[in-house]
Ligand SMILES: Nc1nc2c(ncn2[C@@H]2O[C@H](COP(=O)(O)OP(=O)(O)OP(=O)(O)O)[C@@H](O)[C@H]2O)c(=O)[nH]1
């Protein structure tokens with residue numbers, strides 16, 4: 001095993017102090033996970049580990065289990081399986097999580113202890129300001145600093161127009177332009193990658209996260225996605241891995257996240273400007289739709305904010321409202337809202353039935 005500089009890999013003074021409370025144990029950082037087995041780096045090198053039975057018994061919910069990026073306390077002795085034993089997880093400084101697909105309540109921890117989240121978005125027909133907004137609200141909630149990374153500038157039709165679209169949603173957020181087809185196309189992200197720091201790459205599948213990471217790694221390492229020899233093919237969807245760069249900190253590649261859950265607390269953060277304006281509305285429960293003396297509508301009239309921004313704000317708020325319901329209930333709620341004008345779901349079902357009858 002070759003030694004690893006754990007300070008470069010993100011082990012800050014704060015973690016060192018907390019780790020010192022565990023006398024007999026030593027510290028490691030979770031690099032990846034496969035089922036119950038974790039790949040962990042320590043100053044002595046890389047090893048595999050499992051959580052202790054006691055730990056498993058103690059934790060109340062899944063989000064407390066070790067996740068990629070966690071600093072954990074390990075036993076010096078391996079168990080019979082040859083794995084080290086994880087006894088504790090050190091206090092996380094940031095948590096990037098989303099609602100698990102298909103459920104309203106379960107959160108899925110994507111990665112933790114991140115300093116910078118690169119929200120990656122391709123400059124092609126997939127470019128979507130609303131999606132950036134969703135990622136931004138989750139990123140602000142995580143405790144890490146978001147940075148928008150636009151990819152594939154080589155195939156963009158109008159970069160400045162795309163960037164202008166982001167102006168209103170990405171207040172105070174750096175926007176970088178990259179191109180992995182050119183040798184120096186990744187330079188804009190370099191300043192964020194530094195010893196002791198951890199950056200994570202998030203964004204839809206296919207936007208070029210892995211390609212960009214390969215560019216950053218350059219000659220240091222050639223990173224290729226895990227491939228499987230069995231008939232399941234590449235399992236890019238479950239990929240989540242921390243890579244340590246010599247002298248340049250750590251980076252985490254994440255799989256494309258198709259369904260992003262939105263939590264209500266996060267709504268207000270990325271729409272802080274609208275909330276601020278809303279304080280000046282005449283009615284404290286103003287919906288900013290047609291109320292008199294609505295400060296938000298006035299700001300739109302005056303060109304201070306874009307009307308589309310209010311629309312997506314209201315959309316997000318509505319989605320956050322479903323918090324606590326299961327996916328089936330949300331579906332019903334959405335259908336009811338959608339078909340409310342037609343007299344509710346019952347009527348809609350009747351209409352569909354009748355339509356089908358006529359077809360036959
Ligand atoms: N034209 C162009 N194509 C790119 C660029 N970067 C990546 N691609 C291509 O886009 C495709 C997807 O790239 P990946 O790096 O696998 O995308 P990803 O975001 O890691 O996707 P997932 O692994 O599914 O999350 C590949 O065919 C790349 O060759 C770029 O800067 N310009």
Ligand SMILES: [Zn+2]
Nearest residue numbers: 281286288294
């Ligand atoms: Zn208002």
